[in-house]
Every structure is written in C-alpha cells, then in structure tokens.
Amino acid sequence: MAKLANFVLFQLGWLACVLGGAWQLPWLGTALAAAIIGWHLRTAIRPRQALALILLVGAMGAAWDSLLVNAGLLAYPSGTLIAGTAPHWIIAMWMLFATTLNLSLRWLQGSYWLAAAGGALGGPLAYYAGQQLGGVQMPDPQAALLTLALGWAVLLPLLASLAQRFDGIRTKYAVSQAWAGR
Numbered sequence: 001m002a003k004l005a006n007f008v009l010f011q012l013g014w015l016a017c018v019l020g021g022a023w024q025l026p027w028l029g030t031a032l033a034a035a036i037i038g039w040h041l042r043t044a045i046r047p048r049q050a051l052a053l054i055l056l057v058g059a060m061g062a063a064w065d066s067l068l069v070n071a072g073l074l075a076y077p078s079g080t081l082i083a084g085t086a087p088h089w090i091i092a093m094w095m096l097f098a099t100t101l102n103l104s105l106r107w108l109q110g111s112y113w114l115a116a117a118g119g120a121l122g123g124p125l126a127y128y129a130g131q132q133l134g135g136v137q138m139p140d141p142q143a144a145l146l147t148l149a150l151g152w153a154v155l156l157p158l159l160a161s162l163a164q165r166f167d168g169i170r171t172k173y174a175v176s177q178a179w180a181g182r
Contacts, residue, residue: 002043006103009036010096014126017093022134026079026089033092040099041168050168054098057159061094062086064151073144074127075137090136101163102170109164112157123152 013036017029037054044050065086068074079087101108108115124145130136138144 003104003106006040006100009039010100010104012036013096014093017089017096018130018133018135021076021079021087021089021130021136024078026087029089030079030092033089033096037095037099044168045170046168048168049166050099050102053101053163053166053168054095056162056166057098057101058091058095060155060159061097062091064155065090065094068144068147068151071147072139073147075139077134077137098159098163101159102167105160106163108156108160110160112160115157115160116153119152119154119156120149123156124148 013029013033016032020026020029041047041050041054062085065074066084069076069086070084076087076090079089081088108118127136127138127148128141128145131138131141
C-alpha cells in the first residue's frame with residue numbers, strides 16, 4: 001500500500017509542479033511537493049537517511065537542470081530565482097522523485113542496466129510531457145531529448161545506487177532478511 005501511495009503522490013506532485021510552472025504559479029507545485037516530502041519523512045523509519053537522499057538528489061537535479069538551461073536545451077516559463085539556473089519547482093520535483101527511489105522504484109536497485117534503460121526512456125518522456133503541458137520549453141527538441149536520454153541513462157542507476165546507501169524506508173529486519181536471502 002505504501003508503494004501505491006508513493007506512486008500516486010509523486011504523480012500528483014509532478015503534475016502540480018509542471019502546471020504551476022506553466023500557469024505562472026510555481027510556488028503551488030513547490031508547496032505540494034514540500035507537503036508530500038514532509039509526509040514521506042514523517043513515515044520514514046530513518047528520516048535522517050531519507051532526508052539525506054532527498055537533499056542529495058535535489059542538489060544533483062539542480063545541477064543537471066541548470067546545466068541544461070545554460071546549454072540552451074531547456075527554458076522554464078516561471079520559478080527561476082537566479083538567472084541561468086533551474087527553477088525552484090523543478091528542484092522540488094527532483095526532491096519529490098527521491099521519495100520514490102526506496103518505495104515505488106525500489107525494484108531498480110541492483111538492476112542497473114534496467115535503470116539505465118528506464119532512465120533513457122522515462123527521463124525524456126517526462127520532460128516531453130512537461131513541454132506539452134507548458135512547464136518547459138525545448139528550443140531544439142531533438143538535441144534536448146537526446147541529451148536527456150543520455151543523462152538519465154547515467155543518472156537513474158546512480159540515483160538507485162544512492163538510494164540503497166541512504167535508505168530511510170526499509171526496516172532493519174527487512175534488511176537482515178534480504179541479506180540472509182543472498
């Protein structure tokens with residue numbers, strides 16, 4: 001049930017962030033993402049580890065999206081606080097995405113080729129959907145989508161690995177059982 005709730009809440013938060021950015025209401029998505037992240041941390045068994053993962057993923061996402069903005073591959077209609085950087089709502093979305101890594105996307109851990117393939121496909125599709133909703137613009141869609149595919153093919157396996165290291169969700173008992181089964 002927690003995995004399903006995590007999946008649904010992420011989708012709602014993603015939509016709120018994208019539509020908030022598209023409709024010039026960027027704080028709407030950021031606020032909802034913060035509320036979902038707060039709930040996630042309240043339910044985490046080890047909230048400090050969960051928070052470390054969320055902050056690390058947020059920093060990585062801020063750097064990645066800012067790089068894409070500076071390269072002229074992406075442009076955001078609202079929510080940018082510092083010129084040339086990713087808007088706050090996309091960073092909130094990255095942090096929200098971190099909450100899925102040890103719940104609804106836990107199955108990617110240990111399957112790094114699958115994570116790379118999923119990242120190469122899912123990353124660009126998410127940005128393409130965001131473009132269709134007006135939350136992001138791609139001046140050169142082919143170059144942007146190719147860059148996103150390559151970047152996400154590297155990022156998602158890395159994020160899955162970090163999620164194993166900073167797992168604030170799994171109980172000690174479940175960890176010992178998983179190791180005993182190996």
